[in-house]
Amino acid sequence: MTNTMLTNLSTAQLAEHYASGFWRDETVYALARGHARATPDKPAVRNLTTRIGYGALIEAADRLAADLARAGLIAGQRVAVWLPSRVETVVALLACARNGYVCCPSLHRNHTVGEIVELIGRMRASALITEIGYGADGDRKDLLKEAEGIASLLRVHALPPRSAATDAGELFPGIAAPNAEDQAEVAQDANAVLYLAFTSGTTGQPKGVMHSSNTLLANVRAIVADWSLSADSVIYTLSPLSHNLGFGAMIMSLLVGAELVVHDLPGRASVLDRILETGATYLVGVPTHAIDLLKEMEARGNPRVGALKGFRISGAAAPRDVVARLLRFGVVPQSGYGMTEAGSHHYTLPDDDPELIVNSSGRACAGFEVRVWSKDDPETEVPAGTVGQIGSRGASLMLGYFDDQKATEESFNALGWFMTGDLGWMDEAGYLRITGRKKDVIIRGGHNIYPARIEALAMRHPDIERVAAVPIEDDRLGEKVCLIAMPAKGRHLSGEQVLDHLDAEGLSKFDMPEYFLEVDEIPLTASGKILKRDLLDRIKAGNLEPAAVRWKPKPEPALAAAAPQQAAGSEG
Numbered sequence: 001m002t003n004t005m006l007t008n009l010s011t012a013q014l015a016e017h018y019a020s021g022f023w024r025d026e027t028v029y030a031l032a033r034g035h036a037r038a039t040p041d042k043p044a045v046r047n048l049t050t051r052i053g054y055g056a057l058i059e060a061a062d063r064l065a066a067d068l069a070r071a072g073l074i075a076g077q078r079v080a081v082w083l084p085s086r087v088e089t090v091v092a093l094l095a096c097a098r099n100g101y102v103c104c105p106s107l108h109r110n111h112t113v114g115e116i117v118e119l120i121g122r123m124r125a126s127a128l129i130t131e132i133g134y135g136a137d138g139d140r141k142d143l144l145k146e147a148e149g150i151a152s153l154l155r156v157h158a159l160p161p162r163s164a165a166t167d168a169g170e171l172f173p174g175i176a177a178p179n180a181e182d183q184a185e186v187a188q189d190a191n192a193v194l195y196l197a198f199t200s201g202t203t204g205q206p207k208g209v210m211h212s213s214n215t216l217l218a219n220v221r222a223i224v225a226d227w228s229l230s231a232d233s234v235i236y237t238l239s240p241l242s243h244n245l246g247f248g249a250m251i252m253s254l255l256v257g258a259e260l261v262v263h264d265l266p267g268r269a270s271v272l273d274r275i276l277e278t279g280a281t282y283l284v285g286v287p288t289h290a291i292d293l294l295k296e297m298e299a300r301g302n303p304r305v306g307a308l309k310g311f312r313i314s315g316a317a318a319p320r321d322v323v324a325r326l327l328r329f330g331v332v333p334q335s336g337y338g339m340t341e342a343g344s345h346h347y348t349l350p351d352d353d354p355e356l357i358v359n360s361s362g363r364a365c366a367g368f369e370v371r372v373w374s375k376d377d378p379e380t381e382v383p384a385g386t387v388g389q390i391g392s393r394g395a396s397l398m399l400g401y402f403d404d405q406k407a408t409e410e411s412f413n414a415l416g417w418f419m420t421g422d423l424g425w426m427d428e429a430g431y432l433r434i435t436g437r438k439k440d441v442i443i444r445g446g447h448n449i450y451p452a453r454i455e456a457l458a459m460r461h462p463d464i465e466r467v468a469a470v471p472i473e474d475d476r477l478g479e480k481v482c483l484i485a486m487p488a489k490g491r492h493l494s495g496e497q498v499l500d501h502l503d504a505e506g507l508s509k510f511d512m513p514e515y516f517l518e519v520d521e522i523p524l525t526a527s528g529k530i531l532k533r534d535l536l537d538r539i540k541a542g543n544l545e546p547a548a549v550r551w552k553p554k555p556e557p558a559l560a561a562a563a564p565q566q567a568a569g570s571e572g
């Protein structure tokens with residue numbers, strides 16, 4: 001049988017990380033259970049309609065864990081969680097940590113049902129927890145029907161949409177309380193794989209990043225110390241729990257026993273009012289979130305931010321004026337750099353000079369190291385001030401890629417440093433500046449969009465000869481996607497036609513190009529590669545003018561009304 005859980009962990013690393021204190025013999029579940037026993041009524045997590053304490057959170061996690069054990073799940077098996085930001089995601093993670101299952105909540109809103117089915121197959125999930133009708137095409141495709149044909153699934157929990165679920169007042173209603181005979185033994189190994197996160201591949205299949213309780217907790221142990229977060233903190237994540245940034249906020253809250261506020265406001269609701277209402281002290285989000293919050297604050301002419309003191313901004317560099325404006329309101333931005341494979345390991349400190357917050361991604365946190373290596377030779381370190389490949393290692397680094405030893409090995413240089421794929425330079429004090437990406441990725445409001453996938457799907461159109469997906473700068477979102485197409489001889493393309501084709505080929509609506517440009521010629525290098533830089537230069541010079549486009553789904557009958565939640569293998 002193939003070992004799908006191969007890791008890069010060594011005995012020497014175990015000893016080093018335990019000696020540093022960043023790894024300990026306590027799981028995420030053990031920490032949360034400790035809070036539940038000490039302060040059961042202390043608020044643990046809330047969304048718009050639900051607010052529960054640590055005691056109720058652990059009770060719900062124990063019930064779900066017992067239910068999964070009754071279905072036949074054993075330690076090491078995977079639980080797929082495809083949900084919007086809901087309290088149930090926290091419950092699912094703790095249930096997995098309790099029984100030794102591997103939780104995969106990194107299935108995003110922008111995924112299609114077809115993509116989710118593929119990922120469930122990739123991880124050979126034994127259980128699925130989802131919300132009926134969720135996802136990029138959940139209004140047109142039925143995941144539950146598709147799940148009936150997935151042989152590995154032993155249990156499916158299909159939650160009704162959030163308003164219906166939370167009105168019931170119970171998390172995972174219908175699941176019986178655990179009996180002594182059907183409750184598995186509590187898992188104790190803080191180094192076992194707990195978290196599986198799929199990152200979108202730039203050219204091929206998504207890679208599954210594996211983390212343990214220790215690799216997850218090491219990073220947040222450093223952050224909470226540096227930013228003075230405690231059980232009295234209220235951590236509000238504007239990023240979804242399915243994303244690494246939001247997931248990290250959840251782990252941070254569980255570590256210190258803080259309250260986590262899950263962002264589930266309707267589209268036009270006031271974020272500022274929600275911050276004041278919840279007493280948020282620390283925000284987590286991307287530059288677009290900061291821009292929108294500042295716009296709301298300044299429109300009101302109201303500098304009140306309640307108890308808010310810090311704002312972790314990641315996903316892309318925060319614009320200089322955004323940092324300056326937040327500081328004027330008494331909110332200290334935390335510029336940072338990180339990735340799913342290594343956590344939020346680089347960040348600025350509360351007392352850093354504003355120039356460093358604006359112009360750098362901070363320094364590596366305790367328990368982690370970053371060095372810069374030659375662009376041409378990943379085994380040669382370059383001096384301070386020299387641009388090169390960013391490499392890292394430390395207590396929060398992933399264990400490896402799931403079921404992919406080749407990708408795991410190729411991600412490290414010969415000296416054991418993980419090569420991030422990003423380019424940058426570091427000053428003498430260790431502050432990092434990101435200058436570019438070796439990876440071809442467009443970041444739209446913190447959401448990574450991979451041009452290679454869009455291009456591959458577009459090339460299936462019979463009238464397209466060459467195509468390039470490139471970024472167009474946007475003041476609020478950072479970047480948007482422009483699709484440049486060169487039609488086959490004698491043919492003509494419209495933006496609407498190409499977008500409909502991309503939809504038919506399975507592209508998520510959240511990855512759809514927002515600009516389209518038809519050109520007579522897309523230039524190639526001598527080796528036959530598309531010269532994207534030439535196209536971008538011509539757009540910036542005004543020689544090419546992309547037209548704004550917007551994909552609109554064709555009207556289709558709505559899915560049947562949601563059935564009541566079902567809970568076991570036969571219900572599919």
